[in-house]
Amino acid sequence: GNSVTQMEGPVTLSEEAFLTINCTYTATGYPSLFWYVQYPGEGLQLLLKATKADDKGSNKGFEATYRKETTSFHLEKGSVQVSDSAVYFCALRGGGNKLTFGTGTQLKVEL
Amino acid sequence: NAGVTQTPKFQVLKTGQSMTLQCAQDMNHNSMYWYRQDPGMGLRLIYYSASEGTTDKGEVPNGYNVSRLNKREFSLRLESAAPSQTSVYFCASSVEVQGTNQPQHFGDGTRLSIL
Numbered sequence: 001g002n003s004v005t006q007m008e009g010p011v012t013l014s015e016e017a018f019l020t021i022n023c024t025y026t027a028t029g030y031p032s033l034f035w036y037v038q039y040p041g042e043g044l045q046l047l048l049k050a051t052k053a054d055d056k057g058s059n060k061g062f063e064a065t066y067r068k069e070t071t072s073f074h075l076e077k078g079s080v081q082v083s084d085s086a087v088y089f090c091a092l093r094g095g096g097n098k099l100t101f102g103t104g105t106q107l108k109v110e111l
Numbered sequence: 112n113a114g115v116t117q118t119p120k121f122q123v124l125k126t127g128q129s130m131t132l133q134c135a136q137d138m139n140h141n142s143m144y145w146y147r148q149d150p151g152m153g154l155r156l157i158y159y160s161a162s163e164g165t166t167d168k169g170e171v172p173n174g175y176n177v178s179r180l181n182k183r184e185f186s187l188r189l190e191s192a193a194p195s196q197t198s199v200y201f202c203a204s205s206v207e208v209q210g211t212n213q214p215q216h217f218g219d220g221t222r223l224s225i226l
Contacts, residue, residue, distance in 0.1 A: 004153075034214065043115070043201055043217030044154075089153060097142050097161060097207055098169065099215060101153040 002027045002094050006102035009087075013109050019077040021105045023064075023090035026071065031092040033057075033066055033073040034099070038087040047075075047088070080109045113137050117202050117218035124192045124225045132187040132221050134202030142205045143185035144169075144215065145177060147198040154201065160185055161207070192225045199223070 007022040025031065032051045036044040048057030053068035062077045073090060090102040118133045136143065141162050146154040156169030158177040166177050174196060176188045185204075189196055199222050203215040 036217075041219070043219045044203075044215075045217070046214040049214065097205065098144075098156055098159065099154075101155075103151055103153040 002031065002092055002100040004090050004092055004100055004102035006088075006090050006105050009104075009106040011105060011107050013080055013107070015082055015109055015111055016079045017109075019075070019080045019084075019107070021075040021088055021090075021107070023073045023075065023102060024071050025073065025090075025092050027092055027094050027100075029094060030068075031094045033064070034091040034093070035062070035064055035073070035075050036089040036091060036101075038089065038104070040086070044089060080107070082109045082111060085109045115202055115204055115216050115218035117200075117221050119221060120219065121222045122224070124189075124223065126193060126225060128192050128225075130189050130192060130223075132189075132200055132202075132223075133184070134186065134218060135184045136202075136204040136216070137183065138204060138206070138216065139182070140204035140206045140216070141182070142207050143179065144203040144205075145175075145185070145187045146201045146203065147171065147196075148201060148220070149198050157187065157200075194225050197223060197225045 003026045034049045035047040037047045048059040050057040050066035056065045087104045089104045091099045115136045144159040145157040160166045160179040163182045202218045205215045
C-alpha cells in the first residue's frame with residue numbers, strides 16, 4: 001500500500017534560518033504529492049502540490065520538488081518567520097480520491 | 112466564505128454514550144471525508160463519500176458509522192463511545208474532476224474526549 005514517511009519533529013529554528021523538512025513516499029504508479037500546513041487550533045490547509053515527476057510546487061516562499069528517482073518531496077524555505085510555526089504534513093494521492101498522510105512535523109520558529 | 116464547518120468544536124463523553132459529529136460544506140463539492148488525528152500518527156481516514164448517496168470505509172472504520180445526508184452534509188456517528196476514540200476529528204471535502212488532482216479542504220476539527 002501507499003505510505004509517507006516524514007522526519008520527526010519538533011524542529012526548532014531561529015528566524016531567517018533555512019528550513020528543510022524531509023518527506024519520502026512509497027506508492028505504486030504515479031501519485032500526486034502535497035504539503036499541508038496546520039496552524040494551532042485549526043484544520044489543515046493546502047500549502048503546495050506537485051502532480052508529476054520533476055514538478056516544483058511553491059507557495060508563500062515554500063518549495064518542494066517531486067523527485068521520482070529518490071521518491072522524495074522535501075519541503076524547503078529559504079528564510080523562515082515566526083508566523084511559519086505550525087505542523088507540516090506531507091501527503092500523497094494515488095488512485096482514487098484518498099490521501100495518505102505522513103505523521104506530521106512540528107516547526108517552531110523563534111526570534 | 113464558510114468552507115467546511117464542523118460542530119461541535121469540543122465534546123466530552125462517557126464510555127458507552129453515543130454522539131454524532133456534524134459536517135457541512137458550502138463549496139458544492141461532491142466528495143467528503145472523515146479523518147481522525149492522533150499524536151504521532153498523522154491523519155487516518157475513517158470513512159469517505161465520493162458522491163451523494165455513497166459511502167466507503169477508510170483505514171480505521173471500526174466503531175463508526177456515517178451518513179451522507181445530502182450533497183452538503185456528511186455526519187459521523189459513534190454508537191457506543193470508547194476511550195480509544197478520544198481524538199481530534201476532521202471533516203474534509205473536495206471536488207473531483209477526472210484527470211485533475213484537486214485539494215481537500217478541511218474544517219477546524221472536533222476535539223472529542225471519552226472518559
